[in-house]
Amino acid sequence: MPGQPAQMPPQFSQANGVYCRYCGATPAIDLDFRAHRGMIVLMQFRKLPGPFCRECGLASFRQMTGDSLVQGWWGPFSALLANPFTLLSNLINRARLAQLPPPIPGAPSLPMDPGRPLWQRPVIIGAFIPILVIAFIAFGSSNSGSSANRNNYHYLDAPTSTYHVVPNVPVIPSIPALPTTPATRDAKAAKVGDCVWDKNGDISKDDHPKLEVVPCGDSRAQATVLGKPTGPIADTQCDSQYPATDVIITHKTSIGGGPEIEDFALCLQTK
Ligand SMILES: [Zn+2]
Structure with a gap:
């Protein structure tokens, strides 16, 4: 309709026709955030489906990724495959979400509160678990290797x-x-x-x-x-x-x- 865009508040031009599943705001983007819980025998995959507005998406990303950072490493399949996939998928979707402008006010309900960034939350400690495990394995294998060598030489050089x-x-x-x-x-x-x-x-x-x-x-x-x-x-x-x-x-x-x-x-x- 001619003239109508000029009468609308400027943020209306950012509406993209996708509405947040959680607060009803627009613009929104259709993607999922995942969480993984590794266990020795069982595993749990959770998925929070979109679409998300920017605020609800950020809150969901931080919650799900934070859970995975702590719970996702317990079990070999979880630590090597499922959790890295979960975290990577969330990071990619987090980058896609960042392209959204803020939700237009007046949505049916308030968007979620994104809260503090992930790196300011205690769960970020979980990001170091795989690094520690790898370091532990590397240290353990190099240590056992060198001790085996030492034993050999000890045997060779034994005074008896x-x-x-x-x-x-x-x-x-x-x-x-x-x-x-x-x-x-x-x-x-x-x-x-x-x-x-x-x-x-x-x-x-x-x-x-x-x-x-x-x-x-x-x-x-x-x-x-x-x-x-x-x-x-x-x-x-x-x-x-x-x-x-x-x-x-x-x-x-x-x-x-x-x-x-x-x-x-x-x-x-x-x-
Ligand atoms: Zn929302």
Whole structure:
């Protein structure tokens, strides 16, 4: 009708033909806010359907999102999938809602009071729950990993578990190779045909070599395992059974703090 817009209050031009489900005001936007409650076995999904005017939408966003921040993390599916989806969906709809102008006064009932912003409410603490959980998991796994390593090294370096070079074997000097890749395993795991290197230096001169198994093609490999006899006189079997042996490494173990007893020997041929 000609002339009619000029007679109307300016905010009438903002009416969009959508009315808030809760207060009847316009403009409004049709979207839903969700809340999620995670439980170990059960889960609860709540949905507050629109349309919303700006005030009712803001109030609903804050209420539902706040509930989810506190209640939404309890259970693996909830924490990993359902609650992140709920929060993301609410944030997207919150951004859409922000495009609405304020509701035009004179609606059938008063719009909801949006109250304080979410970040000023105690429930915002819930936003840190997943961060804490992730940090806890990361810390826990890195901690258990490093303690496993420490145990390994402790085992290797245990004072009751030592290597001794048998001195009366002819020694062929060799140049220690530079380490290129991390060593693979302790010499206790060495098998016949494996190659070893001495972390402490020259395998043929070192009184307390620290042996690790490396691939025979590795530049660090210093000697090949010809035989691995076991028992308290294992080292004597290297000479008799593996004539090519030029270095014998014995391994001794003390059980329960008693005297060290030879438990195996490595009959080695240096490269
Ligand atoms: Zn409303």
